Amino acid sequence: MSFERKKILVLGAGYAGLQTVTKLQKMLSHQDADITLINKDEYHYEATWLHETAAGTIDWEEGVYPINKVIDTQKVVFVPAEVTAIDKESQQVETTQGTFDYDILVVALGFESETFGIEGMAEHAHSLVNPQTALAARQEIERNFAKYKQSNEDKDISILVGGAGFTGIEFLGELVESIPELCERHGIDYNKVNLTCVEAAPKMLPMFPENLVEYAMQYLKDRGVKFMVGTPIVAANENGFVVEVEGEKQQLEASSIVWTAGVRGNRLMDESFEGVKRGRIMVNADLRVEGYDNIYAIGDVAAVMNGEESRPWPTTAQIAMQLAEHTAKNIQLSLKGDKLEPFSYNDRGTVCSLGSKDGIGLVMGRQIKGRKAALMKRVIDSRAVFKIGGPMLAVSKGKML
Numbered sequence: 027m028s029f030e031r032k033k034i035l036v037l038g039a040g041y042a043g044l045q046t047v048t049k050l051q052k053m054l055s056h057q058d059a060d061i062t063l064i065n066k067d068e069y070h071y072e073a074t075w076l077h078e079t080a081a082g083t084i085d086w087e088e089g090v091y092p093i094n095k096v097i098d099t100q101k102v103v104f105v106p107a108e109v110t111a112i113d114k115e116s117q118q119v120e121t122t123q124g125t126f127d128y129d130i131l132v133v134a135l136g137f138e139s140e141t142f143g144i145e146g147m148a149e150h151a152h153s154l155v156n157p158q159t160a161l162a163a164r165q166e167i168e169r170n171f172a173k174y175k176q177s178n179e180d181k182d183i184s185i186l187v188g189g190a191g192f193t194g195i196e197f198l199g200e201l202v203e204s205i206p207e208l209c210e211r212h213g214i215d216y217n218k219v220n221l222t223c224v225e226a227a228p229k230m231l232p233m234f235p236e237n238l239v240e241y242a243m244q245y246l247k248d249r250g251v252k253f254m255v256g257t258p259i260v261a262a263n264e265n266g267f268v269v270e271v272e273g274e275k276q277q278l279e280a281s282s283i284v285w286t287a288g289v290r291g292n293r294l295m296d297e298s299f300e301g302v303k304r305g306r307i308m309v310n311a312d313l314r315v316e317g318y319d320n321i322y323a324i325g326d327v328a329a330v331m332n333g334e335e336s337r338p339w340p341t342t343a344q345i346a347m348q349l350a351e352h353t354a355k356n357i358q359l360s361l362k363g364d365k366l367e368p369f370s371y372n373d374r375g376t377v378c379s380l381g382s383k384d385g386i387g388l389v390m391g392r393q394i395k396g397r398k399a400a401l402m403k404r405v406i407d408s409r410a411v412f413k414i415g416g417p418m419l420a421v422s423k424g425k426m427l
């Protein structure tokens with residue numbers, strides 16, 4: 027390829043940013059471009075495994091790997107730093123490790139918790155947005171079990187989960203697996219543990235057909251989970267959630283509260299671009315930001331339109347990785363002076379785990395449940411590791427062995 031050497035700057039090393047870089051390093055030679063990747067931490071984390079860290083079914087180290095392990099350091103400079111500002115006019119990005127110029131920018135700064143202004147939620151509830159927050163939830167749950175045994179109280183141990191969406195249900199699926207073991211370790215009767223899921227909408231898991239939702243709900247109910255659907259949480263405090271039932275406010279007491287009902291794109295997006303809604307910016311068909319031919323936004327910071335339904339695709343790891351592959355391809359085309367290609371999403375389906383041995387899913391239009399779904403989930407999780415890090419990483423970090 028012969029063209030002027032460009033500076034490509036990629037922000038964020040989640041599924042979107044890291045997949046972009048690992049593709050670019052294969053597609054471009056050192057003479058073609060300077061590639062720099064900036065990420066807060068020195069490691070990549072599997073965000074789709076955070077509920078497992080939070081419930082204690084995996085150690086947090088199992089869901090992370092060093093970024094240097096998957097990048098070609100001959101072609102990519104990795105800078106561990108926090109991005110603090112994006113200046114589109116001067117084509118510069120400010121970070122805690124200095125200012126970086128770019129010719130082409132890929133913004134892949136991912137998601138944060140969204141509490142929709144519910145009073146006290148951000149201060150009092152745990153969220154599952156990165157390994158630190160997931161670990162904090164787990165440590166508090168474990169501390170409460172240890173304290174309970176020592177206190178000789180006759181009160182139950184209560185955990186409240188806000189939200190019966192994908193993350194809330196997957197988290198409950200892990201909890202019903204880890205809590206019996208925690209009870210055994212501390213000599214606590216499992217019947218003394220209250221697990222309650224509170225959901226404002228009348229229905230949980232809206233992306234799945236009714237029979238699969240029923241299956242998941244029954245699976246969790248059989249293991250002691252109580253559901254309060256159609257019950258909005260109006261506040262959170264040191265004692266638990268305040269909910270509204272038939273117009274009356276009620277305090278639900280709990281030793282741990284976890285909020286899983288909302289995510290948004292990175293707040294830096296609202297500060298850096300116009301027309302951003304909840305941290306997500308609408309992108310053109312070729313994944314560039316309107317008005318900026320040299321800026322791509324991908325993953326959870328992007329609203330990518332589903333042409334058929336006239337609304338954006340839900341933000342997922344699956345689409346983030348496809349957006350990344352497409353962005354790498356379009357960057358290569360742009361460097362050659364060729365026309366960019368429009369993105370088209372290949373939705374392969376979704377699997378919601380219920381712990382490590384069960385689950386529900388819609389894959390290639392077919393329904394699956396039980397052990398088959400659990401196995402499929404392990405395949406999906408391992409595939410993400412393989413796609414970014416290749417076979418060696420899939421062997422050491424994947425879930426197939």
Ligand SMILES: Cc1cc2nc3c(=O)[nH]c(=O)nc-3n(C[C@H](O)[C@H](O)[C@H](O)COP(=O)(O)OP(=O)(O)OC[C@H]3O[C@@H](n4cnc5c(N)ncnc54)[C@H](O)[C@@H]3O)c2cc1C
Nearest residue numbers: 038040041042066073074108109136137325326342343344
């Ligand atoms: C518990 C859970 C389960 C999920 N399960 C599934 C699933 O089964 N299937 C699925 O497809 N999706 C799932 N998702 C959604 C999926 O995890 C996200 O859609 C995906 O992580 C988005 O990828 P991303 O690369 O855009 O962002 P992220 O994964 O959020 O990565 C963003 C990266 O940017 C870094 N960063 C953020 N801010 C800064 C900054 N200022 N400076 C420097 N670096 C920064 C972060 O540290 C991170 O490394 C799940 C999410 C959760 C929470």
